[in-house]
Amino acid sequence: MSELERYYRVLELEPGATLEEVNQAYKDLVFVWHPDRIPNDNPRLQKKALEKLKAINEAREKLRSFNGKRQTIYHSPPTPHKKPSANTSTPPKQNTDLSGKDFSRANLSNKDLSGRNMSYANLSGADLSDTFMHKVNLRGANLSEANLFRANLLLADMREANLRSANLIGADLSGADLRGADLTGARIRSGDRLLVKLIGANLAGAIMPDGVIHS
The missing domain is CATH 1.10.287.110 (DnaJ domain)
Structure with missing residues (x-):
């Protein structure tokens, strides 16, 4: 097989x-x-x-x-054969390195950002609802006040990420590395019910929504 x-x-x-x-x-x-x-x-x-x-x-x-x-x-329309010239350029490949980029207040809802390097990117206030971010690198990224409603962050690297006041309701952070992340004021509960998936997540040293440092 x-x-x-x-x-x-x-x-x-x-x-x-x-x-x-x-x-x-x-x-x-x-x-x-x-x-x-x-x-x-x-x-x-x-x-x-x-x-x-x-x-x-x-x-x-x-x-x-x-x-x-x-x-x-199979579905691209045929293009006439042209003799290569000095001005012919190759289309750029999909950019997987987005480290340090400014996406503040951007609408990234339902996007597939899996495997991208977004370390230290500015995603403050961005709409990341229902976004697929499997194994994304968000180390040191600014996600303050971002909307991560139902975002798939399975196995994401979120070490030292700023998640202050972020909406994490319905997000899946199973297996994510959240060591040293700041979740102060982040929305993770409805009443007493935890609404974020944290199965296997590493929270060592993370600042939890209530300000307590996770041991």
């Missing part, structure tokens, strides 16, 4: 499934395997659910990339 076939199998799809089918299968499996659906007193199943989520996220990410390339190959 090829690596590509394995990713389809992870999402319980037949090889060659469409991007729409990939996205739907991803949503269905995340719903089934989300740690919130597993009893808290069953650490074995909690660990298994987290491993499943990692595999599901990786499969979706790889198949989205593959489907995007396939559509470019």
Whole structure:
């Protein structure tokens, strides 16, 4: 079985499934395997659910990339052959290094920023609701007052990130590295109910919403 076939199998799809089918299968499996659906007193199943989520996220990410390339190959209109000239330039590749960039107040809702390097970027007040940020590097980033409602931050690097007064309701930070992050005043609860997924997250030294430093 090829690596590509394995990713389809992870999402319980037949090889060659469409991007729409990939996205739907991803949503269905995340719903089934989300740690919130597993009893808290069953650490074995909690660990298994987290491993499943990692595999599901990786499969979706790889198949989205593959489907995007396939559509470019098969659906791009033919272009007339031109003799190369000195002025011909290669289109820039998708920029994965966004470190230090200014995205303050930007609308990044529903974007796929997985795997990007956004360390020390300014995302203060940005709308990141429903944004896919699997394995994103947000080390030292300014996310103060950002809207991270239902954002997928699985395995994100958020060390020393500024999350003061950020909206984290519904966000998934499973396996994220939050060491030294500042969450003062961040929204993570509704009443006494915690509404942020923090399964396996590293919170050592993080300043929690109530100002207490997590040990």
